[in-house]
Amino acid sequence: MSEMFVGIDLGGTNIKIGLFDSALELIRKTSVSTQADMGPDVVIGKMAETVERLLVDADLPLADVAAVGIGTPGPANYSEGVIIKSTNMPTFKNVPICQMLNEKLGKPIVFDNDANVACWGEYAVGAGKGVKDMVFFTLGTGIGGGIISNGELVHGCAENAAELGHMIIYPDGRKCNCGQRGCVEAYASADSTARRATEAIEAGAESSLKKLLDEKGRITSKDIYEHLASGDKLAKEIADGTAKALAITCINMLHTTEPKRIVFAGGMIAAGDVLLNRIQDYFDEQIWTLKKEPVEICFATLGEDAGIIGAAALARHTKGPGR
Amino acid sequence: MSEMFVGIDLGGTNIKIGLFDSALELIRKTSVSTQADMGPDVVIGKMAETVERLLVDADLPLADVAAVGIGTPGPANYSEGVIIKSTNMPTFKNVPICQMLNEKLGKPIVFDNDANVACWGEYAVGAGKGVKDMVFFTLGTGIGGGIISNGELVHGCAENAAELGHMIIYPDGRKCNCGQRGCVEAYASADSTARRATEAIEAGAESSLKKLLDEKGRITSKDIYEHLASGDKLAKEIADGTAKALAITCINMLHTTEPKRIVFAGGMIAAGDVLLNRIQDYFDEQIWTLKKEPVEICFATLGEDAGIIGAAALARHTKGPGR
Numbered sequence: 001m002s003e004m005f006v007g008i009d010l011g012g013t014n015i016k017i018g019l020f021d022s023a024l025e026l027i028r029k030t031s032v033s034t035q036a037d038m039g040p041d042v043v044i045g046k047m048a049e050t051v052e053r054l055l056v057d058a059d060l061p062l063a064d065v066a067a068v069g070i071g072t073p074g075p076a077n078y079s080e081g082v083i084i085k086s087t088n089m090p091t092f093k094n095v096p097i098c099q100m101l102n103e104k105l106g107k108p109i110v111f112d113n114d115a116n117v118a119c120w121g122e123y124a125v126g127a128g129k130g131v132k133d134m135v136f137f138t139l140g141t142g143i144g145g146g147i148i149s150n151g152e153l154v155h156g157c158a159e160n161a162a163e164l165g166h167m168i169i170y171p172d173g174r175k176c177n178c179g180q181r182g183c184v185e186a187y188a189s190a191d192s193t194a195r196r197a198t199e200a201i202e203a204g205a206e207s208s209l210k211k212l213l214d215e216k217g218r219i220t221s222k223d224i225y226e227h228l229a230s231g232d233k234l235a236k237e238i239a240d241g242t243a244k245a246l247a248i249t250c251i252n253m254l255h256t257t258e259p260k261r262i263v264f265a266g267g268m269i270a271a272g273d274v275l276l277n278r279i280q281d282y283f284d285e286q287i288w289t290l291k292k293e294p295v296e297i298c299f300a301t302l303g304e305d306a307g308i309i310g311a312a313a314l315a316r317h318t319k320g321p322g323r
Numbered sequence: 324m325s326e327m328f329v330g331i332d333l334g335g336t337n338i339k340i341g342l343f344d345s346a347l348e349l350i351r352k353t354s355v356s357t358q359a360d361m362g363p364d365v366v367i368g369k370m371a372e373t374v375e376r377l378l379v380d381a382d383l384p385l386a387d388v389a390a391v392g393i394g395t396p397g398p399a400n401y402s403e404g405v406i407i408k409s410t411n412m413p414t415f416k417n418v419p420i421c422q423m424l425n426e427k428l429g430k431p432i433v434f435d436n437d438a439n440v441a442c443w444g445e446y447a448v449g450a451g452k453g454v455k456d457m458v459f460f461t462l463g464t465g466i467g468g469g470i471i472s473n474g475e476l477v478h479g480c481a482e483n484a485a486e487l488g489h490m491i492i493y494p495d496g497r498k499c500n501c502g503q504r505g506c507v508e509a510y511a512s513a514d515s516t517a518r519r520a521t522e523a524i525e526a527g528a529e530s531s532l533k534k535l536l537d538e539k540g541r542i543t544s545k546d547i548y549e550h551l552a553s554g555d556k557l558a559k560e561i562a563d564g565t566a567k568a569l570a571i572t573c574i575n576m577l578h579t580t581e582p583k584r585i586v587f588a589g590g591m592i593a594a595g596d597v598l599l600n601r602i603q604d605y606f607d608e609q610i611w612t613l614k615k616e617p618v619e620i621c622f623a624t625l626g627e628d629a630g631i632i633g634a635a636a637l638a639r640h641t642k643g644p645g646r
Contacts, residue, residue, distance in 0.1 A: 133480040149472055156456055259480060286504070289501070
């Protein structure tokens with residue numbers, strides 16, 4: 001057996017762990033509840049035990065694991081391996097997670113934020129395969145991002161690069177949760193897309209979504225794309241606004257780090273071609289005429305396993321012998 | 324004598340050449356007219372002869388030159404050392420400038436666009452010294468840019484990264500020369516700043532600039548900052564618009580590659596503190612409240628020699644033995 005890599009996706013609810021071979025093919029995976037209220041010692045102990053059990057179940061020796069990768073939301077000091085604090089795991093304060101897990105498993109530990117890890121997964125074996133310059137967006141409650149430039153993640157001066165949801169595209173525009181106005185996140189995240197529709201209906205816009213809002217008390221971005229499919233005019237307007245905001249952001253990234261490929265991930269890509277094609281349309285309409293741009297805009301392909309694949313891939317890239 | 328580096332700033336009117344020691348201290352510099360109409364062979368021959376004469380005048384041997392750097396406007400295939408075409412030098416079409424100069428001087432040649440070269444100069448020995456992540460803007464006729472991430476220039480997938488003047492900050496806004504709408508260049512370059520004032524006066528705005536426009540037929544950004552100093556209200560409005568557009572772009576770069584320092588260069592920085600302080604004010608006003616950002620916004624320090632210093636610095640970085 002050649003060397004193996006472990007990828008860990010540490011969330012507030014579950015810890016997902018995957019065991020991968022040197023080609024990043026999944027050997028075995030599992031998921032356990034985080035139980036963050038038990039504190040960092042217990043949680044990290046459980047991570048180590050789960051890795052060991054996964055190896056026993058696969059009948060493979062710990063000795064063959066070359067490195068372990070972890071992805072988790074920040075804020076953290078990633079290069080030093082310390083979780084500073086965590087919204088979803090309030091007991092985690094200044095936790096040297098890499099050192100603690102290394103003491104239990106005796107393996108090199110690689111650590112990065114969840115968006116960077118998912119970005120790296122897509123880059124290594126998913127939608128970004130084969131390019132050296134990529135930009136990654138996750139469209140969920142908020143908008144997260146990742147940037148790969150010349151084959152490396154861009155971390156920035158204080159490890160907070162690629163907060164792409166907070167690029168301002170409409171100065172003095174909609175208020176964002178971050179305190180700024182006009183962020184792309186305030187227009188095009190799944191939550192903001194739903195919120196814009198809700199506000200329009202509350203302001204009197206006609207829409208088949210109104211009945212749904214009255215009945216359920218809320219609407220989601222999924223509802224909007226469903227009503228768009230059945231011809232609702234407001235749903236189309238709102239979805240167009242989302243696509244245009246994302247297209248402008250793609251253009252801005254093209255003029256910044258010039259990716260060859262821009263990859264969208266997150267819950268909202270379930271909307272499918274109606275979202276992707278509209279982003280492409282607006283991109284083609286708004287982009288400069290100086291030259292034809294070679295950038296490809298596409299959806300992520302790794303789905304829910306992006307976190308564990310990405311963490312294992314980053315471990316291979318950073319600590320693997322063949323890097 | 325330790326090793327030396329040559330920096331060449333190839334423009335449509337003049338070729339500036341500087342000879343630098345290994346610490347990038349200027350030993351001697353000169354400038355000759357380009358005479359691009361004589362064709363690439365003659366121009367590149369003249370570049371080589373001028374380098375040789377500079378060495379003779381300084382009583383230093385060609386053997387001690389470790390590498391030569393060249394900066395010039397594109398479009399070019401920089402990594403292959405080929406000028407594809409040039410607005411200012413129409414006789415230059417698909418010219419393998421690196422190979423041609425290497426044949427004459429027998430030295431490694433490093434080649435990049437003028438904005439990247441100036442950016443690298445500021446990074447190596449100017450306003451960007453001491454940081455690893457920097458963003459650079461030139462405020463002239465247009466707005467050029469450069470990005471340094473983790474100590475390296477960001478080139479992008481087709482060597483057109485950092486076209487920062489063409490980030491869209493006002494979708495569907497002012498038309499830019501590039502064909503897009505709402506680019507920061509369409510608001511905040513020296514030319515656009517002057518144009519916005521001209522348009523406002525032509526539309527009937529009251530201003531002490533009106534008399535100047537009537538007399539000279541045009542106004543410049545320099546005029547605007549002069550009239551701002553003497554209390555003109557329109558000049559203040561226009562200058563505020565410029566500063567705000569640049570501040571928004573700084574925020575967007577912070578959320579992209581997260582520079583530690585943002586450096587402004589180009590003719591318009593002659594406006595001084597009134598420009599810089601206003602950019603900082605808008606930045607502080609518009610930036611998120613999540614955390615205090617450590618970015619420093621400042622002006623370039625190398626002035627007109629940035630091109631030759633940057634080219635020599637890039638030669639040292641890329642081909643120098645101590646890199």
